[in-house]
Amino acid sequence: MKKNLQHVFTSLFCSSLLLVSATAVAEEKVAAKQLIAIKAGRLIDVENARVLRDQLIMIDGERIAAITPLATTSIPVNATMIDLSKATVLPGLIDAHTHLTSNPRQHGYSSLGTSNVRAALYGVRAARDTLNAGFTTVRDVGSEGFADVALRDAINDGDFPGPRVLASGYALGIKGGHCDNNLLPPEYNDVGKGVADGPWAARSKVREMAKYGADQIKICATGGVLSKGDAAGAQQYTLEEMQAIVQEAHKLGRKVAAHAHGASGISDAIRAGVDSVEHSSLIDAEGIQLAKQHGTWLVMDIYNDDYILGEGEKAGFLPESLEKEREIGQKQRDNFRAALLGGARMAFGSDAGVYPHGDNAKQFYYMVKYGMTPMQAIQAATINAADLLGQKEKIGSIKAGKFADLIAVEADPLADVTVLTKVSFVMKNGSIYKTAAK
Ligand SMILES: [Zn+2]
Structure with missing residues (x-):
């Protein structure tokens, strides 16, 4: 009986943990050194002060491999897909x-x-x-x-x-x-x-x-x-x-x-x-x-x-x-x-x-x-x-060759900059630390 109760508590505890990790506060770390394809609905190009729409960001291990228009790119079959097509993606x-x-x-x-x-x-x-x-x-x-x-x-x-x-x-x-x-x-x-x-x-x-x-x-x-x-x-x-x-x-x-x-x-x-x-x-x-x-x-x-x-x-x-x-x-x-x-x-x-x-x-x-x-x-x-910081060649923009440090927000930060207080996706060095994306 005691054992059973303990089991019930344990599984209750575990399922509430699962519930937490399925929500926006999840800290899911996908191991680096793999191919990741991110669909970006809006991408902020900070170097040219412009917004690109419907882009595909390819991440190879720790670094950004390429940024190309989604419509003209075929996604590699071995890539893990992250769908941020409804979000705005920015550099970390x-x-x-x-x-x-x-x-x-x-x-x-x-x-x-x-x-x-x-x-x-x-x-x-x-x-x-x-x-x-x-x-x-x-x-x-x-x-x-x-x-x-x-x-x-x-x-x-x-x-x-x-x-x-x-x-x-x-x-x-x-x-x-x-x-x-x-x-x-x-x-x-x-x-x-x-x-x-x-x-x-x-x-x-x-x-x-x-x-x-x-x-x-x-x-x-x-x-x-x-x-x-x-x-x-x-x-x-x-x-x-x-x-x-x-x-x-x-x-x-x-x-x-x-x-x-x-x-x-x-x-x-x-x-x-x-x-x-x-x-x-x-x-x-x-x-x-x-x-x-x-x-x-x-x-x-x-x-x-x-x-x-x-x-x-x-x-x-x-x-x-x-x-x-x-x-x-x-x-x-x-x-x-x-x-x-x-x-x-x-x-x-x-x-x-x-x-x-x-x-x-x-x-x-x-x-x-x-x-x-x-x-x-x-x-x-x-x-x-x-x-x-003397790191301009490595970080600070979404560019091929740089470290894959990316974040996403659900709304448009150029219309309302305060949405940056609600970041829904965080990638550093090609590893995902936070995601609400599928
Ligand atoms: Zn200080």
Whole structure:
């Protein structure tokens, strides 16, 4: 009797599992190294800013083999067919500013009880949620204990699902700055592992990040919103320090991403030759002009203001952080429009980890509200971000030879960009991670 009951429970449990996996939240992984034919009703060609109708995308293993009009193509008999003929197919999305190991419910003092190892394990869930949301590549810009490097390697080894990750290791910054740890009193001797003052110490720190696996170098050029005791607008690294960092990083084949809110820090970071300026909240006309002249990417995170001010101290944000956000949030959105009109290059980056992982696409609404067309916003999160990451030949568009990173949405994102928050199909490297398709 007992056994029978157990059997009933077990089969009930199993059938509910089956039910779940048959719905849109299914995480079905079809093994790579096989031929897949995708019928795409609408295909967004981000390189030429146009929509192609009724295309057949052939995937051979990890890569895209061909894109041809469906009407004139015969489908190989050995191919697995995926029918997305009622959907819009886009390249996998790219977020150039995430912190996969950051828990959005544990900011400020509530973060102090979390070990680097626990944060790395939290990152496993964040990586899965990010991939499920259609973000097949992220640039992680700063984590403790090289947890982002470990996440990248574990995902690449197939241990668990996640986006391809470009890791930074520790973010470099001045003593007491945004990238230092400033929550504890002096007797705790808590100094951020990315702290490096002076050009040579900073060069040495770049070498250390590269040694332990960083794909790019993240620095803090100015103060920040979520750090204690600094003004977000104030410059922190000097021009001389940033020049040393950029020279060293580029010599080692690493790009540099500079966190910067204030105008002078933004301008000096661009003069020093950084590859992207993150946040860019208080960028002025000079900064926009310099960014345009140097071809520097601006990565402006204009969604998370909603989360920071909405959650407030419940998510652990410091009272001073909330004050800084109230001061800076709207200015950043207005300056997004100014930078766009001024002709600066812009790539999608959201600061996921400040807010819940997987909500990355909520930012599209604001990108369109503050001046981009839906196509421009999609380009920022695909081909532009791929360019910033130095991966333009491999990802960022649906093109023969590139990695098969594709997503689909049921409605038209060019008519309503917010449909990108409801991704129904995710393929990375030719493997399917989410599908509602037959
Ligand atoms: Zn950040």
